[in-house]
Amino acid sequence: MDRTIAxxxxxxxxxxxxxxxxxxxxxxxxxxxxxxxxxxxxxxxxDNLTSSCFVVDGLCARIEQLxxxxxxxxxxxxxxxxxxxxxxxxPRATSTIEALTSTIIIRVPHVxxxxxxxxxxxIMEAFSRYLVADAAITNEWVANVGGRDAKSAISHxxxxxxxxxxxxxxxxxxxxLPVTQSDIGEACGLSTVHVNRTFTLLRNARLxxxxxxxxxxxxxxxxxxxxxxxxxYLVQTMPTRLSADRLLA
Amino acid sequence: MDRTIAxxxxxxxxxxxxxxxxxxxxxxxxxxxxxxxxxxxxxxxxDNLTSSCFVVDGLCARIEQLxxxxxxxxxxxxxxxxxxxxxxxxPRATSTIEALTSTIIIRVPHVxxxxxxxxxxxIMEAFSRYLVADAAITNEWVANVGGRDAKSAISHxxxxxxxxxxxxxxxxxxxxLPVTQSDIGEACGLSTVHVNRTFTLLRNARLxxxxxxxxxxxxxxxxxxxxxxxxxYLVQTMPTRLSADRLLA
DNA sequence: CGCATATTTGATAGATTTCAATTTATGTGG
DNA sequence: CCACATAAATTGAAATCTATCAAATATGCG
Numbered sequence: 229m230d231r232t233i234a235x236x237x238x239x240x241x242x243x244x245x246x247x248x249x250x251x252x253x254x255x256x257x258x259x260x261x262x263x264x265x266x267x268x269x270x271x272x273x274x275d276n277l278t279s280s281c282f283v284v285d286g287l288c289a290r291i292e293q294l295x296x297x298x299x300x301x302x303x304x305x306x307x308x309x310x311x312x313x314x315x316x317x318x319p320r321a322t323s324t325i326e327a328l329t330s331t332i333i334i335r336v337p338h339v340x341x342x343x344x345x346x347x348x349x350x351i352m353e354a355f356s357r358y359l360v361a362d363a364a365i366t367n368e369w370v371a372n373v374g375g376r377d378a379k380s381a382i383s384h385x386x387x388x389x390x391x392x393x394x395x396x397x398x399x400x401x402x403x404x405l406p407v408t409q410s411d412i413g414e415a416c417g418l419s420t421v422h423v424n425r426t427f428t429l430l431r432n433a434r435l436x437x438x439x440x441x442x443x444x445x446x447x448x449x450x451x452x453x454x455x456x457x458x459x460x461y462l463v464q465t466m467p468t469r470l471s472a473d474r475l476l477a
Numbered sequence: 478m479d480r481t482i483a484x485x486x487x488x489x490x491x492x493x494x495x496x497x498x499x500x501x502x503x504x505x506x507x508x509x510x511x512x513x514x515x516x517x518x519x520x521x522x523x524d525n526l527t528s529s530c531f532v533v534d535g536l537c538a539r540i541e542q543l544x545x546x547x548x549x550x551x552x553x554x555x556x557x558x559x560x561x562x563x564x565x566x567x568p569r570a571t572s573t574i575e576a577l578t579s580t581i582i583i584r585v586p587h588v589x590x591x592x593x594x595x596x597x598x599x600i601m602e603a604f605s606r607y608l609v610a611d612a613a614i615t616n617e618w619v620a621n622v623g624g625r626d627a628k629s630a631i632s633h634x635x636x637x638x639x640x641x642x643x644x645x646x647x648x649x650x651x652x653x654l655p656v657t658q659s660d661i662g663e664a665c666g667l668s669t670v671h672v673n674r675t676f677t678l679l680r681n682a683r684l685x686x687x688x689x690x691x692x693x694x695x696x697x698x699x700x701x702x703x704x705x706x707x708x709x710y711l712v713q714t715m716p717t718r719l720s721a722d723r724l725l726a
Numbered sequence: 727c728g729c730a731t732a733t734t735t736g737a738t739a740g741a742t743t744t745c746a747a748t749t750t751a752t753g754t755g756g
Numbered sequence: 757c758c759a760c761a762t763a764a765a766t767t768g769a770a771a772t773c774t775a776t777c778a779a780a781t782a783t784g785c786g
Contacts, residue, residue, distance in 0.1 A: 408731085408732065408733090409732075409733070409734095410732080420732090420733090421734090421735090424733065424734060424735085425734090425735090427733095427734095428734085428735095440732090
């Protein structure tokens with residue numbers, strides 16, 4: 229298990245061209261590692277954050293608490309993500325972030341991340357581009373819960389997570405998504421019971437077989453079709469760069 | 478009518494402290510003004526954008542096209558907003574943006590905005606913070622369409638737009654939201670018919686009276702309560718600043 | 727083994743959609 | 757200013773999807 233934020237830097241570099249010095253500066257970003265048991269919140273709505281969290285291992289969710297005890301999951305974050313990077317720009321937490329499984333995170337102090345942004349404009353640029361990409365996913369999520377029925381919403385969610393897991397290849401493959409059916413319900417705005425029935429449906433249609441934390445995609449093309457899934461909002465063509473190398477001031 | 482992007486700069490300054498030079502540089506951002514008739518798309522999903530649009534006047538919506546001809550509105554943009562500012566970082570349009578009413582926009586070329594970001598880190602910072610705030614709204618929108626029933630979803634939407642309009646004050650007030658009931662349906666994931674019935678409900682409950690483009694909030698406290706609305710995701714306490722004044726390179 | 731959690735199934739109630747039709751605005755050209 | 761065309765709002769009834777309630781069956785873990 230990689231205990232550094234290297235996987236996060238990988239994600240940044242998929243979209244933003246970074247030079248050796250910037251990469252080194254990012255690698256040097258320290259932070260305290262923490263182990264969280266499942267169902268533990270590590271960012272609370274309204275908190276004034278002083279650090280951003282890097283997910284080393286585990287699955288996390290951004291959660292909106294609704295009036296009648298219901299919860300709405302608005303994003304999943306897998307290892308290599310920084311669910312609250314935005315707080316380096318606006319420290320107030322606009323939602324709660326919870327570990328769905330037992331999870332290891334590294335807390336990176338804002339002062340450190342901000343010092344890097346100040347010194348290396350390309351790093352601010354890389355962070356910004358990461359946040360823009362994250363926003364595009366949330367945008368798609370709105371369409372998922374608002375516009376699709378249970379079958380295509382759940383299909384779409386599994387399509388997204390399949391691509392983000394990096395395991396999608398061929399017409400049949402397997403990836404890990406350690407969530408309960410109740411979690412899927414909270415993500416898609418459906419009741420647990422209906423998620424269960426829809427899983428049965430997808431299984432019988434030979435599209436998707438979910439066994440606990442393991443998702444077996446039985447027919448990728450058909451699943452994509454059922455979800456009306458277009459992954460272009462997830463993929464990046466080529467890393468770019470606006471910024472000059474280093475701030476001389 | 479203000480034909481410059483001054484209102485956008487105001488919004489940036491609500492969150493990011495800018496000095497005179499930066500403000501002047503932003504003001505100097507030129508761009509071609511365009512008049513768009515209602516229902517006209519000016520950003521198309523998949524396009525490789527070369528400019529970002531500033532909304533001078535009118536109402537615009539970010540739209541996701543769904544399979545069966547349904548559409549999901551994932552954001553409203555009012556005058557003073559830049560709906561596709563993100564494209565200055567990632568030029569590929571991840572959704573369609575449409576003028577719901579007849580609208581005036583100014584297209585700001587990416588090269589100009591990017592040159593400013595390169596020269597003034599604080600401007601990149603301001604843009605980023607604007608995008609983070611926009612993402613927080615989308616996040617709340619997920620909760621709205623996924624987790625709330627028709628009555629509270631529509632209430633919540635009107636609460637949000639009331640605050641964003643800047644007209645919310647006292648327990649009773651009026652603001653403009655030039656949308657059709659069909660638009661509201663597409664925004665909340667509801668059928669037009671059900672939107673209509675819910676409007677009747679809200680009117681009879683003396684919470685909200687919608688007459689065409691005009692929304693009369695009849696009881697702000699009760700409406701907020703029905704929506705379970707907490708505006709803290711919209712408001713900013715104080716402008717901040719990380720960046721040094723100017724890139725000397 | 728036994729508790730706690732997760733999954734599965736059934737039956738029923740409820741919210742929302744769809745289809746169809748009518749009425750009411752809104753704008754436009756004569 | 758009216759007549760017409762068009763879009764928007766409104767209402768009703770039936771169909772459908774999804775939620776809720778309740779219970780039974782797995783599954784994992786100490």
